[in-house]
Amino acid sequence: MNDTILLAHGGGGSLTRALVEELVVPGFSNPALNRLDDSALVEIDGTRLAMTTDSYVVSPLFFPGGDIGKLAVCGTINDLAVAGARPLYLTLSLVIEEGLPIETLRTVLRSAAETAREAGVQIVTGDTKVIERGKADKLFINTAGVGVPLKGVSVASANARCGARVIINGPIGDHGIAVISRREGIEFKTPVTSDVAPLWSLVEKVLAVCPDVQAMKDATRGGLAAVLNEIAAASKVSVLIRERDVPVREAVRGACDLFGYDPLYVANEGKVVIFCPAERAAAVLAVMREHPLGRDAALIGEVIEGRAGQVLMDTSIGGRRIVDMPYGEQLPRIC
Numbered sequence: 001m002n003d004t005i006l007l008a009h010g011g012g013g014s015l016t017r018a019l020v021e022e023l024v025v026p027g028f029s030n031p032a033l034n035r036l037d038d039s040a041l042v043e044i045d046g047t048r049l050a051m052t053t054d055s056y057v058v059s060p061l062f063f064p065g066g067d068i069g070k071l072a073v074c075g076t077i078n079d080l081a082v083a084g085a086r087p088l089y090l091t092l093s094l095v096i097e098e099g100l101p102i103e104t105l106r107t108v109l110r111s112a113a114e115t116a117r118e119a120g121v122q123i124v125t126g127d128t129k130v131i132e133r134g135k136a137d138k139l140f141i142n143t144a145g146v147g148v149p150l151k152g153v154s155v156a157s158a159n160a161r162c163g164a165r166v167i168i169n170g171p172i173g174d175h176g177i178a179v180i181s182r183r184e185g186i187e188f189k190t191p192v193t194s195d196v197a198p199l200w201s202l203v204e205k206v207l208a209v210c211p212d213v214q215a216m217k218d219a220t221r222g223g224l225a226a227v228l229n230e231i232a233a234a235s236k237v238s239v240l241i242r243e244r245d246v247p248v249r250e251a252v253r254g255a256c257d258l259f260g261y262d263p264l265y266v267a268n269e270g271k272v273v274i275f276c277p278a279e280r281a282a283a284v285l286a287v288m289r290e291h292p293l294g295r296d297a298a299l300i301g302e303v304i305e306g307r308a309g310q311v312l313m314d315t316s317i318g319g320r321r322i323v324d325m326p327y328g329e330q331l332p333r334i335c
């Protein structure tokens with residue numbers, strides 16, 4: 001391990017994983033934590049709860065399609081949703097740099113409140129800290145959330161089985177490209193808007209037709225490639241995707257060419273990847289496509305016999321290549 005923290009330690013790739021597994025988890029080790037999934041599952045007086053927390057450091061605070069307030073609420077809702085849990089209550093903690101315009105904070109909080117209201121969750125407690133000018137970058141937000149896991153649903157990164165189908169609810173890379181284009185001041189002919197959205201209403205519909213979803217993750221930092229690798233590793237299976245079936249908007253593909261990014265590794269904030277039994281794939285796709293957040297849902301691959309932890313892709317030009325776990329993040333401070 002390095003002597004100092006690198007930006008890549010925050011990228012959601014293999015370096016983040018190493019930091020968490022080697023430095024963080026050993027001191028706290030317990031069954032709920034050791035799953036290292038999007039939410040922890042705990043039990044209080046016989047009632048099962050899902051808990052999660054996340055910090056948001058996105059730069060800039062406002063980007064096409066969203067802002068740090070909406071992002072903070074959606075991110076925590078989505079980590080509960082992909083655990084198969086109905087999100088209920090959130091906390092919201094602010095770390096503010098001295099000099100931030102009150103109007104900026106007001107706008108961010110209004111956006112967070114509106115997102116929570118629309119998603120049917122309540123922000124029930126929080127905290128406010130202010131740091132001297134120059135010691136933080138405008139505004140950081142931490143949210144935690146609790147939810148109730150649906151009965152009869154048992155999703156985990158470790159549950160994907162051979163033959164499972166891999167489905168995503170729409171095109172990848174929108175969030176990362178929206179943020180980086182605003183950060184760099186680049187305008188595209190077709191503007192790219194972040195996909196940031198609360199996914200519970202979509203996930204609930206999927207679980208209603210397919211309570212036996214095996215694994216489910218929101219593809220955020222590290223993109224689609226990171227979540228496929230996490231599930232392949234945790235489940236000790238091989239995953240094969242087909243490049244031509246992975247939805248990518250033309251504008252995102254163009255921006256990726258311009259910046260030198262691979263869309264598989266670009267962040268999303270409203271995309272869920274679902275591993276379901278083959279016989280349920282048609283039903284899952286059908287309910288997704290009826291939902292505004294799943295109109296472009298696609299079946300992108302399956303779990304195959306092969307080396308444990310490996311992700312492969314059949315390319316559009318007829319080859320087959322390995323899709324590696326990202327090391328760090330090609331775009332820092334994306335969420």
Ligand code: MG
Nearest residue numbers: 038079218220
């Ligand atoms: Mg997540």
